Amino acid sequence: MAIEFKDYYTTLGVARDATEEDIKKAFRKLARKYHPDVAKDKKGAEEKFKEVNEANEVLSDPVKRKKYDELGPNWQDEARAQAPPGGAGAGRPRGPAGPGQEFHFGGTGFSDFFEQFFSGGSRYGIPSEDGGFSPNPSSGAGRARRGGDVEGDVLVTLEEAMTGTVRPISLQLVNSQTGQTETHMFQVRIPAGVTEGRRIRVPGQGEPGGGGTPAGDLYLRVRHAAHPDFHARESDLYHELEVAPWEAVLGAEIVVPTLDGTVKLRLAPGTANGQQLRVRGRGLPKGKDAGRGDFHVIVSVQLPTKLNDAERAQWEQLRTISTFNPRTAPTV
Amino acid sequence: MNDREQPAGDRPVFEPDLEATYTIDRVVEITGITSTTILHFQEQGLIRPVAAGGSGAAPGRFDDEALRRLRRIEHLRTQCGIEGPGLALLVHLLDEVERLRTDLRSRHGH
Numbered sequence: 001m002a003i004e005f006k007d008y009y010t011t012l013g014v015a016r017d018a019t020e021e022d023i024k025k026a027f028r029k030l031a032r033k034y035h036p037d038v039a040k041d042k043k044g045a046e047e048k049f050k051e052v053n054e055a056n057e058v059l060s061d062p063v064k065r066k067k068y069d070e071l072g073p074n075w076q077d078e079a080r081a082q083a084p085p086g087g088a089g090a091g092r093p094r095g096p097a098g099p100g101q102e103f104h105f106g107g108t109g110f111s112d113f114f115e116q117f118f119s120g121g122s123r124y125g126i127p128s129e130d131g132g133f134s135p136n137p138s139s140g141a142g143r144a145r146r147g148g149d150v151e152g153d154v155l156v157t158l159e160e161a162m163t164g165t166v167r168p169i170s171l172q173l174v175n176s177q178t179g180q181t182e183t184h185m186f187q188v189r190i191p192a193g194v195t196e197g198r199r200i201r202v203p204g205q206g207e208p209g210g211g212g213t214p215a216g217d218l219y220l221r222v223r224h225a226a227h228p229d230f231h232a233r234e235s236d237l238y239h240e241l242e243v244a245p246w247e248a249v250l251g252a253e254i255v256v257p258t259l260d261g262t263v264k265l266r267l268a269p270g271t272a273n274g275q276q277l278r279v280r281g282r283g284l285p286k287g288k289d290a291g292r293g294d295f296h297v298i299v300s301v302q303l304p305t306k307l308n309d310a311e312r313a314q315w316e317q318l319r320t321i322s323t324f325n326p327r328t329a330p331t332v
Numbered sequence: 333m334n335d336r337e338q339p340a341g342d343r344p345v346f347e348p349d350l351e352a353t354y355t356i357d358r359v360v361e362i363t364g365i366t367s368t369t370i371l372h373f374q375e376q377g378l379i380r381p382v383a384a385g386g387s388g389a390a391p392g393r394f395d396d397e398a399l400r401r402l403r404r405i406e407h408l409r410t411q412c413g414i415e416g417p418g419l420a421l422l423v424h425l426l427d428e429v430e431r432l433r434t435d436l437r438s439r440h441g442h
Binding site: 061063123124146148149166168185186187188189191193194196197198199200201202203205213214216217219233287288 | 343344345346347348350351362364396397399400403404407408434436437438
């Protein structure tokens with residue numbers, strides 16, 4: 001299987017020495033541009049949105065970024081070098097899953113390249129490169145063993161988490177009994193309200209069992225795609241609301257976007273920077289009949305950076321007449 | 333990607349129930365682990381039944397996460413030869429690693 005190298009720096013349009021802040025800004029800008037709710041070309045935008053998310057997934061994580069940076073032009077050789085020592089014919093056939101990988105997922109929302117280096121399947125959440133976790137054919141010899149469980153990540157947008165969705169998934173693995181590569185294709189309903197890190201168990205879609213024993217299970221771990229406007233913690237959603245100084249000081253009515261529609265918020269006079277406002281029941285659904293999480297707005301007061309003459313005059317006047325002193329005199 | 337080779341609509345759809353809980357007898361069936369062993373792991377604090385009262389679950393029932401933990405423990409025992417105090421230590425360390433990774437991830441704006 002030909003795997004295409006992904007240049008994540010180009011995807012985000014940042015330099016290779018970009019700071020974390022540069023990456024965050026570039027991601028937000030592109031994620032907003034290609035967000036399927038906003039873009040006109042829905043299909044094309046969805047692909048771009050996923051690509052941007054994947055690039056952010058790697059470059060915003062220092063460990064993954066370091067690993068990515070170490071992949072040189074000979075990345076395919078390096079991939080092969082990552083292959084765990086199998087020993088002479090020691091029961092780990094190198095399937096088309098790719099060098100060093102026992103499982104290959106499709107339909108997870110990540111590219112083949114990402115699956116190869118940064119996600120991929122694992123047994124019980126432990127990547128095989130961390131050592132010794134491949135089944136040892138000599139242990140329990142002669143005893144039919146139930147198939148092992150397989151785990152993989154699935155990228156879910158917050159919109160999908162809100163409404164639920166159905167994902168076509170393919171899983172390619174090597175049947176350790178027959179040595180044959182098998183591809184399992186099925187669809188999995190991602191239920192509404194899935195939270196970050198939640199595992200979805202798909203019975204019987206793990207490794208095939210031997211000698212009539214049952215197959216293992218597949219666990220898909222939910223990874224929320226980063227959203228330009230919201231992030232989720234459990235079932236609660238958080239939105240950073242940028243406001244002008246006078247809105248915070250004098251109070252304001254602001255229409256705020258949520259994942260489903262908008263809410264009108266009344267900012268009280270004297271709202272502090274960083275203050276949180278809560279809208280009950282506008283977060284993610286919480287499963288059967290358990291209502292929804294809350295929507296939290298975090299106030300972020302923004303200061304103007306460019307002033308015209310009239311504005312400057314007003315600020316100067318304010319400086320003259322204001323009794324406000326942010327620094328209390330030190331008591332010596 | 334493989335998922336384009338066959339129209340997705342033709343494939344079977346799994347409808348997971350995230351709130352499913354199982355009696356210990358059912359857990360024995362699903363995992364192939366004996367009830368004595370399961371109760372032993374429970375006493376060691378390696379698995380926990382679903383809290384009674386929460387979402388109407390009866391006491392002594394286990395959820396999908398408990399199934400995964402059990403199967404992982406079995407994998408560590410049978411495939412990696414880890415037993416006794418070392419097993420508990422390793423399970424707790426794996427939990428800690430996962431917790432820290434999740435924490436790190438949320439710090440990077442996910």
